Amino acid sequence: MVSYPDSAGAERSLAIRRPPSVASSRTSTIRRHRPHRSAYGGSSYQPQNEFPVFTHTGDVEVIISSGRKEQRYLLHRLILAQCSGFFEAGTSEEWSKAHTDGSSQHGQNSNSLARIPEGGDSPPKKRWRYELDWGQGEDEIPMLVQKEASATIFGGDRPPPVRNKPPAPQSGFFRSMANFSALNIPQASQDPSDDVFRDYDNLFRVFYNYPPSLDPINIANAYVECKSLLQLADMYDALEVIGPRIDHHLLRFQGRLFKQIAKYPPSYLKLGYLARSRVIFSEALIHVVGQWPAGMNQLRGQTPEAVMELIEDKVDELDELKLKVEGKLFRLTLTTSRGERVTPSNNWLDWMAMSLFRQWLAENTTPPPAPILKSPGRSSSQGPPPPPPILNTGRIFRLLGTGGSSYLPHDELKRFLRLNPEQYSRENLRRFERRMDELKNLAKDTAKPLMRNFLELDLGREGGGLPYLTCTKVDERDFPWDE
Template identity: 25%
Template sequence: MNQPEDVEVVLAHDRHYKFHANVLARNSTLFAGILTEPYAVKLSNKAKNAGITTRWMIELTTLPSSENPAGKLELVELNNMGEPLDGHVGMVLNENGRVPTKVFEYYESIFYAFYNNEININDDDMRGALEDAGEMITIAEYLGCVPLISKPIDVALAKHGQTMYQAIATIPVGWMRLGLQIKSELIFKEALIHLVGNWNRIKNDPEMMSRVRDLPFNVRKLVEEHHEMLVHKSKRLEQALVTAYPGGMLEPSKWHPIKRDEYARDVLVWMALSFYRHWLAQRIVLEQGSTAEDGGFKLYSQIGQAGEAYMDKSVINQFHTRAPMTKKAMNVLENHVLEIKECMKGHVEHHGVLKSLCQLDVYRHPVEYLTCVEVLRQDIPWLHDEETIVQATGSKRGKRPGGNEIVQRNLEAAKRFAEASEITFDAGEEDDEEDEGGWSKRARYE
C-alpha cells in the first residue's frame, strides 16, 4: 500500500513537490529536526475525506547568497485543510534577462536522490559539471545529507572520463577540495598526483598557494610529504646518471692489476662519457633537474628518449672544438655517446620517474611535469581515520557493520558536515529566533 505523501516542498510558484516525511527525515538531519509532530498540522475530517494528506509545508524563501549559500527553507503555517494561512504559493522569480538560476534543479536532484534516483550532472562541459557538483554539495551540507549524495555525484562525474581527468589536471586544488567533500578516492588521488607533480610551479604562484592554504592542514602536509618523496626519487635517478659507467669501462680486462694500455684502448669511450657528464652537469647546475619548475620532466624525458632527443651533432661539435680529433675519431666518439645514451635511458626506465600513475591519458593529453606519484590507501584522509577508529574500537577482522550501525554512521557523518558548515536547527526550541545559515520558522503551531 502506498504511504501518504504528507510533506509539500515549494521551491517556486511553479515548483511544488510531494514527499514522505519519513523519507526526508531519514536522509536529512535538517528535516529530521523539523518534520516532527509538534510542527505538524492536525488535519480536519473534511480534509481527510477530501484526500488531503499534507501535514507539513516547507518553502524556499531565499535564493543562494553570500550569507545563505544554499538559500533558506522555512516552515509554512497551515490550516486544518493543509493550506497555507497566508495563501502564499511560492516565490515568483523574475530573472529579467539574467543567467537563469539552477538552484531549483539542484534541490530537485537531491530530493529525488532520497528515492534512489540518479543525480543529474552537466554533460556539456567539465567546468559546468564541477559547478553543478559544487552547488549541490553546498545544498547537501545545508540539508545535512552529503553522505547520501556523495557516491551518486562521484559516479556522475566519473562518466566524463578523460574530460574530467583533464579538468583535474588544470585545477587540482579545487578538485581535491571536492574529493574531500564527497569522499571520492578517485578524484582525491588524481588531484593529489597532479598537485604534487606540479608543486614546484604551484608554490611560486601566490594565487594558487592561497587556495592551497585553504585546504586542511593534514592534506597540505600530505602534499608536501609526497613532493619530498618525488624529489628524493628524482635525485636518486640523477645520482645514478652521474655515477654510471656503461659496459666494461671499469674493467677492460679480467687480469688484475689492469695495465694502463688496456684502459688506453678505450680512451674515446672515456672521452664520450666525459662529454656526456659535462652536458648533464650543466643541466643540473642550471636547475633543469629535480629543482626545476617541471620537477625535471623535460630533462628526464630527453634522457628517456635517447637518440637525437638531446646532445645532437651541434652540441657534440662544441666539444670537438675544445678537443679536436680526426673525422674518423669523431664518428667513433659520437657512436659511443649514442651507446651511453641508451644506457642512461635504461636508468630512467628503471627508476620509473616517467611512469604515469594518474588516470589521465598523458599520451593523448600530455602534461609537463612528473605523474609518477604513488598514492596508497592509507594516504586517503578519511580511510586513514576509519582505520584508526577500527583499531581503537578493536573491531574483529571479517565483521561487517549491520544496518543500524550504517544508519548511525551516516547520521554522524551528516552532523559533522553540518557542524563544519556552521549549520544549526532549532526544532526543539520554544522561541522563534532565527539561527543564521540554519532553519528559520515562518510560523509556529500552538
C-alpha cells in the same frame, strides 16, 4: 551508505490504505456505469501522490520561491532524514521541542509544527514546512529555514494559492555563485536563480533515487553543475548520498574526463574530495603532485588540512625518489675494453663524453646561481628582486627516461667536439656518439622508477607524455575521507 526505495517503493511503504468494503465496491460499480462528465462542468484536478508532491503520504513541505517562480515539494520525513543530517536534526524530537519552547517564549503559537488528526481517535501526525530564505546581504547564501506548518496545505486535495512570497533574491549571491568555478565557464541559464532551483531539484531527485538532471554532453557544463550540487549537499550534510551520483555521472565521460582533469587538476581535486570519488581524486592528486607547487595557491586555504598534508607527503616522497635517482645518474661511468673505469689518462675521448653528460645533468637539475650584481637601472627603493622560479625537474627526468635524441642530439655533440679542433674528426665523432648512446641507455634504465605512470589518462595520445612526473601512487589508505 543507506539504500533508498524508489518512488513507487516510497508510496507503497508510506501510503495509507483503507480496507475494502462492500459499499466501496458497490460505489465503484455504480461509477463505472455513470455517463462521462464533461471537463467544462467541473474540476478535473486529481491529487498527486508521486515525486515531487506526495499529497497523501508526504509530511515535509519544501517551498523554493524567488518571486518570479516557485517550486513546491511535499516529501517524506523518513527519506529526508535518511539522506540528510540537516533534515534528520531539524525533524527530530529534540529540535521540535526546542523550537516549540522558543516559540512559546516569544508569545507565538506553541504548536509550530502542524498536527493533523488522521481520522478517528488516532494520534495526530506531525508536519514540517521549510522555505528557502535568500538572505539580505550580498554574501549570504540561501538556506532552507523551518516555518510553521499549515494544516490546510496538508489536509486539502488542492494546494492553496501562495501568498506573501519572500522578496526577490539578492544579486550579490548570484555573482558569487557564478564565480565559484576556477574554470571561468559561463553559466548556461539566463537567470542565476535557475541554478538554485536546479540544484535543489537535483538534491531531492537523488534522495528519491531519481537520476539528477546534469549535462551529459558538455563536460565543462557538467563540472559546474556537479560542483554546485556538491556544495549544496555539503550544506545539508548529504555528501554520502550525492557524492556517488556525481562520481557515476562524471565517469561516464571516460577519456574526456581525464583530459579535463589534466587541464585543471586543483579544481578536480577539490571536486573529487567532496564527491568521495577515488578515481577523480587519485587522478587529480597525481597531476597536482607532479606540478607542485604550481597549484598551491588554488588549494591552500580551500581544502581540508588532511588533503594538504597528503599532498605534501606525496611531494616529499617524490623528491626523495628523484634525489636517489639523480645520485645514481651522476655516478654513471664508462669502462674501457679491459674493464677499467674511463679516466682522462686511459681514454680522453670517452672521458669527455662522460663529462659532457654530467655537465648537462647538473645544469638541468640545479637552479641557476643568484646574480651577484644588481640589475642595471634598479634602485634599492624598488625592493628586493623577485625570487627565481622554482625548478621542476620532471621534464628532465622524462628526457632521461626517453633517451635517444631527446637530449644531447647529434648537432650538439658535433659542436662540442669542434671546440677542440685537434680531437675533431669523423671517426672520433662516430665513436663519441656511440659512447654517449651507451651513457643514455644506462641513464634510461636508472630513471625507470620515475617513468612509471599511475594515471588513467592515455599518455600515448598526449604527444609523448607530460612535462612532469606521474609516478605518484595513491593507495587505499591515502584517501583522507576514510580516516
